[in-house]
Amino acid sequence: MKKQNHCFYTLFALFFFTFTPLSMTTVLGQNSKSNSDEDALFIRKIYDHALTNTSAYPWLYDMCTRIGARLSGSEGAAKAVQYTKQMLDTSGFKTRLQACMVPHWVRGEAEKVMVKTKNGSMPLRVLSIGNSIGTGKKGIEAEVIEVKSLDDVDKLGEKVKGKIVFYNRPMDRTKIQTFEAYGGAGDQRRSGASRAAKYGALAVLVRSLSTELDDRPHTGALVYDENYAKIPAICVSTNDAEKLSKTLQNEPNLKLFMRNTCQMLPDVESHNVIGEIKGSEFPNEVIVIGGHLDSWDPAQGAHDDGAGCMQSMGVLDILKKSGYKPKRTIRCVLFMNEENGLRGGMKYAEEAKANTSETHILALESDAGGFSPRGISFDADPSVFTEKFKKVSAWEDFMKPYGIDFTKGGSGADIGPLKPQKFLMGGLRPDSQRYFDFHHTAFDNIEFVNRRELELGAAAMASLVYLVDKYGL
Template sequence: MRTIKVVMAFCLLGFSANAQNKDSAMFKRIADDIFTNSKAYDNLRFLCKQVGPRLSGSPQAEKSVKETFRMMKELGADTVYLQECMVPHWVRGAKESALLVDDKGTTFSLNICALGNSVGTGKKGLKAEVIEVRSFAELDALGEKGVKGKIVFYNFPMNPTNVETFRSYGEAGQFRGRGPSMAAKYGAVGAMVRSLASNIDDYPHTGTTTYNDSFPKIPAIAVSTRHAEYVSAELKKKKGLQMYFRTECEMLPDVKSHNVIGEIRGTEFPNEVITVGGHLDSWDLAEGAHDDGAGCVQSMEIIRVYKKLGIKPKRTIRVVMFMNEENGLRGGRKYAEVATAEKNKKFIFALESDAGGFTPRAFGFTAEEPVLNKLRNWVPLFKPYGVYEFSAGGGGADIGPLRPLGTTLAGLRPDSQRYFDHHHAANDTFEMVSKRELELGAINMVLLLYVVDQYGL
């Protein structure tokens, strides 16, 4: 009965049972070829080990532009070109250091790192009393009297009861994003944020802070979750604990960089554009393997497999390596700006992979309800490859600016349980990515693009 219902659903959408069988056979060809011949893992190894950390504005970021340009040419893209964009150039400077100091002068060294886009303390560092808050309401209650001249420590753990870890990340992320400015509002001289990590570990996790220009810009750091627990425990036992930290980061003038775009031209509807990509930049603490080297190499795989199997898309497929997702989103905005000016083209669909190279579980979509309902009728074809759900709500930061053009947005949703063990931390390295899981993600991305291209939305 269930099989009959699935076939009837496909028929209502204009599909026949024969078409479904044909698509299933094509899915198998694509999956088999990626499992056997994929270049994704080798390309990720090169990006991580031969290029390394790729923070916007850095020499490594520019090297990644040149190397992914080369990769897409070698994979067989019809056209590969660069799209210029100006990006922020923040540099971390010398390695950060921090000490917790009690009234007897006893010190304890803390694992910290500067938050992205933060101002630095300078070589002399900063020393002041540290106070703990767990919410903005607590900060407001302390007011200027309780905060002025002090270092505010935001100790807000990621909620372990959310199975969807990105929800916990969103809840905790407000303190990294707005926390330093909110502390500066009341006269704080520095801010420290508990790392946005799922587990208790020794790695400080960086990420962008966004200053409010109405308040002073104060130095901002992240502390490892293990040391966040230690500081919190010490503050409960001792009064007037002080903290010293030194950061030498600074924001330099914007520099020129590029998105890298590889195209396979459509044979029937070349002016209808399907976009797929990941962000090429990464934080400077590690190799950016899961965030987002995985998404980049998965996206490029469509070029290789289409050319290898002789698949000729009806619509133009653009594979985009976006620059500057991490601390500015300049690449995503530039791509949308240029797309808006391309009046003869319709940007019908965009897919982003920016949630790690783990086992794929689902796709999320930002789309009108009829479109989402049509997409959901394809789910049975994906189940043999590990994707069981097409859910409402999804996309990615870089493709988000395309939404005003009426573009349907999609995001690959891998299993998220381990992602925040590595996100923005020094252990986001090539060795943390499974070849099998990476390829499964690439397979499902190519399959989704295939059906959207073949049947439209």
């Protein structure tokens, strides 16, 4: 038994020493500035508060379970505006609502798609694509024709006339960053309807943008090209897309029945929610942190983008609880309508441009899920990017103990319209492997958000904000 004891101790010692402790000296050794110690210690303090003391997760839990889905123009979106403003108010931040008109798309009755095979009808798991028109109450029945791309439709031309076009190009599993695979397949959902309508198709069915084979249909937005007729568009789960494709091999003249009653109602007023800490020395220099408050209707929008909103509110919360008094104005913006219009982002940029008394120096968005953060990627107008990125890169060593790297790359959709204003923009870059299991599905709910992962993202954002606030950019 002595031998066994020895081995158990070995086992635990191994666990204990498996990971290098994140001591300050690691950081300090790499920075010769006299204030490096102070900054490294303050960033450690930020992480301590984020992991023990921030409200980001409880806020997200509340919003997901009490309000849930928040599609632009919906009652949920209006409630979320009130809820987040109230949380920012009661936390002692200066708040305001920034009005903007938003599209008001409604899904209507549950969508129905049936494959009419020789052996009978087979229902598919589907969700209408956001912004789509409906089929009308009677639905549409037509032959289905499978394609892999928009180019395929161009090649088929008039052959798609009177038919339902079935876009079935999968996301590429071999991409290490799943957003790259999303970028490579998204045109089918976004532009597939108008491309098919160009040649007289009646409707489109689109393979869901998922990295897995499963039974979850994914929604998301389409954009109609005003030059062509608007036709209905529905997404089908990847498993059912595979099944339909196989059935088509045996029955090429297969018919599909589609019915949905979604519609675009007149625009309604909604709001960006803004909360801030006024800068003590340079109140007119603004650092924006944000996410988007709207979310798709089938779920709670926990990862997309409740997580980003609460991480952004969490940055204010953490800085306050850490006792930090910013020199510059730190502004949290919860943008409305990223999902199907980007009106909130455009409104914020428009007013920022018009307000000549303020200068923005950084905008940082979190809109890639509340997963373990792996880095922050930076973007800016090319005329200023090299200089700004060089400056921010000098701080990267502070973030290494927390597994955060600084890279060149995109930032975020909502802050995109600010790009012409020529300052640095960043995007939190969480681990992307799980995102497309949940994104735009009925499964984007709070039980799939890990508290620590969310908090670590908020801490990474708060640390960057601290450095930019303290030293300028």
